[in-house]
Amino acid sequence: MNYLHRKILYIAGAFILALSCTCAAAQSNKEYLFNDSHFHLTNYVQKGTDIHKYLEIMGDKVGRSTLFGIPLQQTWSYENSGDYAPTYYLETDAPLYYYSFTDAFIAKAYESLSKEQQARLDPMITGFNPADMYAVDHIRRVLELFPGVFTGIGEFTIHKEFVSSKVAGDVASLTDPALDRILDFAGKVGLVVILHSDIDMPFSKPGKEPIFLKQMKELLARHPKTTIIWAHTGLGRVVHPAEDQAIAEPKVERNPRHLEYIEGMIKDPKLSHVYFDISWDEVAKYAVATPEATKNTAGMFDRHPDRFLFGTDVVAPSDQAAQLRVYNLWDPVFALTKSATKEKIMKANYERLFDAARKKVRAWEKANVKAAKN
Template identity: 55%
Template sequence: MEEHDKNEKEQRSIEEDCSRRDFIKRATIAAMGVGLGGIQELDAGENSAEKTKAATKKTAPVKYLYHDSHVHLTSYVQEGTDIRDYLKIMGDKVGRSVLFGLPLQQKWSYLNSEDRAPTYYLHSDAHLYYYSFNDAMIAHEYNKLNEEEKKRFDPMITGFNPTDMYAVDHIKRVLKMYPNTFVGIGEFSIHKEFVSAKIAGEVASLENKALDHIMDFAAESGLVTLLHCDIDVPFGEKSPKPAYARQMYKLLKKHKDATIIWAHMGLGRIVRPHTRDLMHAKGERNPGHLEIIEYALKDKELGNLYYDISWDQVAKYVISSPESLQRTADLINKYPDRFLFGTDNVAPKEETYYNVYEMYQPLWDILTEEARHKILIGNYERIYDKAKVDVAAWEEKNRNAGKAKLLGENETPEEYILPHHHHHV
């Protein structure tokens, strides 16, 4: 009992150590936006804070504040934070972290921005294009670490085009070039406000067969899938149903053996939580955003679906009102195994890295002990520990078979990495 109290005090000390310098300012600004509160009514009998707290299972206090399930080591111009610097930022507060960059490069078009070099997709009207070398960059950073340091990271493959039937070949090639490294794919985007329309070439779709091939391989290999897909079009929150919800659930049910994390709960800067109007044009009630999420969580065919609550843009909806905050907590308390926390930092910097965690402090305060542990620590470990085992098994099984299939009889591994193409002139 004394040891338990000591651990609890240590955990509280760690949490209090994180500065809340920006919280009041951020919460005030966020409260001016559209929140999740007033959008959905959960079953009060099952979801009241009193009942969920009474039913809480005691979970051993965590050593770390959290594991980061969503962070980008590099930016939209492929610049970022050295992995050793990121490790210092994590320190003894963040236990583990996914490791991926951004699969898209912002083009610097002189005709568009002249000598002003854009560093973000909102800084220019020029196209974005897929940048596959990012996976090699991530593997390079990861391999700077010693074996003990590597245990704190879970690298992901992102440098593929989800509209390309060859995308799976890229993923397999990366696994073979960098064995014992990658455990997932993502974050990659299908529908994303501002971004989708800027990507050169074919527009991504949830109904593209190329995406089915990617999901099939994720299931086969055990790779965790982190998918960004806005649940709706911009400014569509008052429509009867979100534009992409049906297609997304159809995709998920088609690939039940793939572990899929829906980034940002399907929200964005201007893809706001779906509002619950009393009636829409057909005389039926609009579902609210949390209600739509609960439909999916209750569906036994969607047991492979998880949500991350990463990004300050998502946090602003959650903390925008006491009602929104409580209803979000009620949902997470009711389904504690299905949510993960991530910062969605891009090229992490020490002075801003913990801001999103701090914004969510009011949520951490009203979650049950079980739910708080699982969203911050437990679910990450369960999902990514399994992926490490499954992907390692796939790599071992396919190590020799893959060479026999992909290499010609007289070719060497070096020739596979840099294949020779013989063209007739």
């Protein structure tokens, strides 16, 4: 056998091996239950799950996952809580402040993994103040210091029940030019954005359009080249869907339902770059609160299966049960949808958006960052 024949056989063998690995990976991915578009490795005092432990938790249930901490640090004020060390923002009256080191922590944790392990994770930049015009400089600096690591920015917060008022410094706003600078830069780089901003004030009165809806739509429309995921579809622990207010006060004329607001945004061609994550158990509870809510949610998913992503919003879990619990809460809804709809929301939409972002960000780094990693 001459050299040419050996070379041909070698190439053919390598191709078959690569093809078999690809098929195996594809088959393996089909066996995963979901990709997690919203996951916090650390909590409000920057403690959490070891990243190697998290990969074990993902196991054969979670295919891929975003990876971010929490950009806010809870102050332990001895004058407020004494010897009690709060780990959550509801456990003290002391303020929160932005903790930029979270990005370096996430990057170093990610870099400690093998390439195969890294492929399952999409780290996100969160440690910036969205009310600071210099926030863009922080994001760029992180990309320059850790090329080859990050896929997007977020989850970061503008309006959030019980949180926004506790943050030290300027109040974040959907109309702040600092936020426009952030979204504009994200679009140029290709970073996926996960933005938390409540659609309404807590305990707002029924009968009116949600307070922040108009500002949110105007903000999103200003950045058509940026892929933006609106976390939790704007809902929260006490920021209820409009129909809940009508049920609580039946004598008050009903607001258009929350689903109608979201579907209106989906149908708006100016917002075709906007997606919605359905993360957090607090969001799932609204979708399954009544048979009507479950049916209406399933119907919207079937009509627009490309615009939603599943996530858990689990914070620093100790085991797999925490993620699976949120996943299982949606069973009544997906029992009513098409199987293709569930596949897109649970897996395919994540892969489409984050794969595209990886490619764009790596290309930007190659063009703008010296010695960018492959």
